[in-house]
Structure formats: C-alpha cells, structure tokens
Amino acid sequence: MTSELGWLPSVDRVLREPAAQLLAARAGHDVAAAAIRRALDAVRLDGGQEEDRDALARLIAQRGLAEDQPVLRPVLNATGVIVHTNLGRAPLPVEAVDAVQRVARGYANLELDLTTGQRGSRQDALEPLLRELTGAEAGIAVTNNAAALVLSVAALAAGREVVVSRGQLVEIGDGFRIAELVATSGARLVEVGSTNRTTLADYERAIGPETALLLRVHPSNFRVVGFTDEVAIVELAALGRDRGVAVLDDVGSGLLLPDQLFAGEPAVRPSVEAGATITCFSGDKLLGGPQAGLIVGRAAQVAAIRRHPLARAVRIGKLATAALEATLRLHRDPVHARASIPVLRMAHEPLAAVRDRATRIADAVGGTVVETEARIGGGALPTLAIASAACALVDPHGMLAASLRSGAIVVVGRTKDGVLLLDARTLDDADVDLVVAAVLAASAR
Numbered sequence: 001m002t003s004e005l006g007w008l009p010s011v012d013r014v015l016r017e018p019a020a021q022l023l024a025a026r027a028g029h030d031v032a033a034a035a036i037r038r039a040l041d042a043v044r045l046d047g048g049q050e051e052d053r054d055a056l057a058r059l060i061a062q063r064g065l066a067e068d069q070p071v072l073r074p075v076l077n078a079t080g081v082i083v084h085t086n087l088g089r090a091p092l093p094v095e096a097v098d099a100v101q102r103v104a105r106g107y108a109n110l111e112l113d114l115t116t117g118q119r120g121s122r123q124d125a126l127e128p129l130l131r132e133l134t135g136a137e138a139g140i141a142v143t144n145n146a147a148a149l150v151l152s153v154a155a156l157a158a159g160r161e162v163v164v165s166r167g168q169l170v171e172i173g174d175g176f177r178i179a180e181l182v183a184t185s186g187a188r189l190v191e192v193g194s195t196n197r198t199t200l201a202d203y204e205r206a207i208g209p210e211t212a213l214l215l216r217v218h219p220s221n222f223r224v225v226g227f228t229d230e231v232a233i234v235e236l237a238a239l240g241r242d243r244g245v246a247v248l249d250d251v252g253s254g255l256l257l258p259d260q261l262f263a264g265e266p267a268v269r270p271s272v273e274a275g276a277t278i279t280c281f282s283g284d285k286l287l288g289g290p291q292a293g294l295i296v297g298r299a300a301q302v303a304a305i306r307r308h309p310l311a312r313a314v315r316i317g318k319l320a321t322a323a324l325e326a327t328l329r330l331h332r333d334p335v336h337a338r339a340s341i342p343v344l345r346m347a348h349e350p351l352a353a354v355r356d357r358a359t360r361i362a363d364a365v366g367g368t369v370v371e372t373e374a375r376i377g378g379g380a381l382p383t384l385a386i387a388s389a390a391c392a393l394v395d396p397h398g399m400l401a402a403s404l405r406s407g408a409i410v411v412v413g414r415t416k417d418g419v420l421l422l423d424a425r426t427l428d429d430a431d432v433d434l435v436v437a438a439v440l441a442a443s444a445r
C-alpha cells in the first residue's frame, strides 16, 4: 500500500519511539519493523484523526507493541467450572510452580542418579510417590491419560482382544472416542453387554484364547440412569485373576481416595486394592497437577508398558515431571492436600467464603449477588452441583462478556439469559481486585 496520505510517519521514524525500541529489544529489529508496518497500515485504513506527527508516531509504536502479545495468556476463571479443559484444567499448587521454576531455567538431574553418577530414569522422581499414594507395586507417568490408555493397551494387548462394556465406549470430548483410541493401539475391541446393562456373565462369555485384557473405562462425562448395571471393578478383577487375563481400569479424574463431596467418582486407590492389574488416570483433573497420564499397577505389567516403544513417544517432559512430583508430595497428607491443591481447595471451600468474594466484587462494580451451581468439569461428576455464588451483571447482548475477553486482564464468566455471571468459586481472594478492575475497564470501553 502506498502512502498517499502524507501525514503518516515513516517506519524508521516510528522505530525511534520508546515503545518500538522496547519491542525491538524484546523481539528483534525485523519483528518490530513488521509490527510497525502492520500498525501503519491499520492507521491508514482507519483514516487520520491525529494531527500531531509526534503523537501519531508514538501511537503507532504503542499499537505495534500491543499487537505483539503472546496468543496464550492468563485468564481469570469466573465460570464456576473448576477443571475447565478450555481454560487449561487444574491451576497448579504454588509448590508445583516453585518446582517448575527451580528446574526450568537450568539443568536438572532428570535422568542422572546423583548417588552413582550413572544414568537414571525420569520416573525415579515419581514412582516411589505413586507407589506410596496408590498402594500399587509400580507406576509411571506419560504425557496425558489418553496416551496412558493407548500405551497400556498397546503393551498388553496389541494383536489380541480387549473386552469392554458397550456402556463405556464414550467420547471423552472434542470428538475423541475411547473405541478409536483403543483401536490405534492395534488391539481388537470386543464389545459386550448393552448401553445400559452389562453383567459379569457378559464378560465371562467373551473371554477366549485371544483375550488379553478386560478394560473398564469410567464414562466420566455422561451418566446412564434408570435400569442400569455395570460390573464393579472388584468383580472384574476377580474374573481376570480366575481366567488369567489382565484388567485395565481407566478411572479418569485422578481422585486418589474416596471423598464424600465426590461420591460416585471412582478413586485410584480402591481400584488398585480391588486388584486391577493396571489403573490409569489424568494428572490435571482432580489430582490437581500438570497435564500428565499416570499408570500404576502390577510390577510385571508396568515394566512391559515402560519397555514398549510407544513409551518413548509419550514421554513426560522435565517441567511436568517437576510439577507432578511436587503435587504428589502434597497428596501424602490428604488434609494438607485439600488446603494446598487449588482444585481440591476450590471444591471444598465453604459457601460463605465464596459468597463473601462474590459480594466484594458486586459491591465494587454495581452488580447483584446470586446463588449459582459450580461444577467440577473435566468430565468428572457431570451431575454434581456445588453450591456457589456469583456477581450478576446485566449484559443483554454479550458486549460486556466480549469486552472482558479482550482486556488487559482477561476474565471469562458465563452468560445466562442476558446476565453475565462471575462465579466466585473458581476465583481466588487475590483475584477479586483484578476482576473488579477488569469489569470497570470493560464497562468504560
């Protein structure tokens, strides 16, 4: 585009502005020049309102700097959904953030045994904790639970048959189906029972010389209610033991121990105690740590899983290992875990404290406090509503919600019948002032 509008400053002129210098120092001269060219084009399209050439150069430099934002940014979660997959699931405990920080900038003994000076395994930081917390003989961590499932099935059942209940062939979100995941591991799926009822006899009849695995998948994000029957993991494990077939239990959310608040959500330790050969779960749902998939169970089968070539393809990274070790250490004391792991703390926080936060926000921005229902999210306990409170703001056309998504401080709430709800259960006390500032700025725009 040619500059027929003579009032526009040149790229070189704008590059001398402090904001452009900052951008050049941060991203390099070429990136800064390109951003300024885009900002100049935008101003050219808008037409000129600014008379003063120096002020215009400053404005264009600031636009160039503002445009150079990373796409991934922090968000204040005011949705009331605790494990929000679109918002990055579990916020990390400070101990985990510190652990990441300690190893992120430099080197770490990720695969070095400091006592012998010989090569170690990144699993050494995690396996003793996984054993202690779950009661299993062995355990490893991989990139996520979907990988844990595919890897386990590939290692234990490739080329052979996996028996699974039709009621558990669910889609875990975003179009990913358990059946298709399992198929990629090279095992043949044998479906038994019906959508609402599967009995032990159904599994028994399906077991033959080709059967390698009985698979149980917790149908996390959906519930079949009414005339239903599923085989308990204790019974399935006993059947597997009798017939010499391994049992894989995908419990999903990573709740370690049964918890009254999460009644009905299968926990890891009972699965191991029931005799599942392998139990797998996510790191960033109710476990409250980084994205990871955990595989625990019998030593021989975990060893086979560790040796499988796919294990290298889904290897957990240094930063996730650090965050996971710190999170697992907090779980050694369940009371301490509840106080220090954000997802557990948020779920268990008394309503009065949540309402107090909602009230502080509402008083400052002129909203009203309303009772709401918070959710666990992440596919866990879809029918569980946790009593919560929100600041409600009239927003008939969603303008305020949109403005809050595009501000310097990003706040995401949920809109219902023309009302924007900022749920305080998923906010921190320290977030209150930020939410208030964001709402005031968004209303002013």
Ligand SMILES: *Cc1c(COP(=O)(O)O)cnc(C)c1O
Residues within 6 Å of the ligand: 144, 145, 146, 147, 149, 172, 217, 218, 219, 220, 250, 251, 252, 253, 281, 282, 283, 292, 293, 378, 379
């Ligand atoms: C969430 C979930 C998965 C997928 O776990 P990711 O960690 O997201 O890969 C698999 N199975 C069950 C039962 C789940 O709930």
